[in-house]
Amino acid sequence: MPPLPAAIEATGLRVSRSRTEILRGLDFTVDSGRITGLLGPSGSGKTTLMRAIVGVQRLTQGHLTILGRPAGSATLRHDVGYVTQGASVYADLTVEANVRYFGAMHGAAAADAAEAIAAVGLEPFARQKAADLSGGQFSRVSLACALVAHPKLLVLDEPTVGLDPVLRAELWERFAAMAAAGTTLLVSSHVMEEASHCSSLLLLRDGQLLAQLSPGELAERGRSSDLERAFLTIIRAADDGQEERQVAS
CATH class of the missing domain: 3.40.50.300 (P-loop containing nucleotide triphosphate hydrolases)
Structure with missing residues (x-):
């Protein structure tokens, strides 16, 4: 293939x-x-x-x-679906209404909206207004709105x-x-x-x-299984290289 x-x-x-x-x-x-x-x-x-x-x-x-x-x-x-940091949903609409609204823009059916809601684990809250959800649930409504178009x-x-x-x-x-x-x-x-x-x-x-590398390559290049520490090592190496180039020039 x-x-x-x-x-x-x-x-x-x-x-x-x-x-x-x-x-x-x-x-x-x-x-x-x-x-x-x-x-x-x-x-x-x-x-x-x-x-x-x-x-x-x-x-x-x-x-x-x-x-x-x-x-x-x-x-x-x-x-292409895009989920921003700020939730782009209507707080006064239910979860289902939000997802169906955004789905309609892409010609999605009611079944597509139900599938998207299930995919983010919000089936029990489909009839609740977005404003009444917890912060984590609210953010997942945005994700469902992006998924409904099957990007x-x-x-x-x-x-x-x-x-x-x-x-x-x-x-x-x-x-x-x-x-x-x-x-x-x-x-x-x-x-x-x-x-x-x-x-x-x-x-x-x-x-x-x-x-651009895999997590395993990051750990190897940064000489640490702690990926944050490995990333810091790469940053410091890049900074040192930039300083050397500035001195050389």
Whole structure:
């Protein structure tokens, strides 16, 4: 069976805002049907990169291809799902009404909405207003609204922020099941322990791609099974290299 085409391809990707360069010449490929982690400290450019991928951030330079088409193409609207940090749902509507509303934009049926609600474990709360849910449940409504269209690529901006450990574990299990079924997931986080759930990692810092590697390769390169410590080792090595280049010049 031939390999699936890449879900995301970036070449020389640069984004600037108000004369400040946010993304600095990124080159990477994200494989289809896998979970790729986008990891880095706050302010590293993760959200800007995701906005570029879903087509709502103008590129300053370079090329960005999503599912074989230029980022932002109209034909990608039904193939790419995006879950932002802030829940994009209507608090005064029920869970079911929210999901059916967003599903209607993609021609989804009532059965698709029920499937999406079940996928995030909200079946018992389908008739409750979103405003009456707990914080963790509320955030999962946004995920259901993205899933109802059956996107080929799902982009999630720090989806586990504010969730307790049990909910985080359940969410990662659902992500793994989706990837096994063929969905490509790009999941951002600044919590390095979550890197172990991913097949591949994009490590960002200050708008630059430090490395693209697997969790095992991160541990080996950073000389630690503690992935946070391994990431810090890579950051320090990059900083030392930059200082040496500045001195040499």
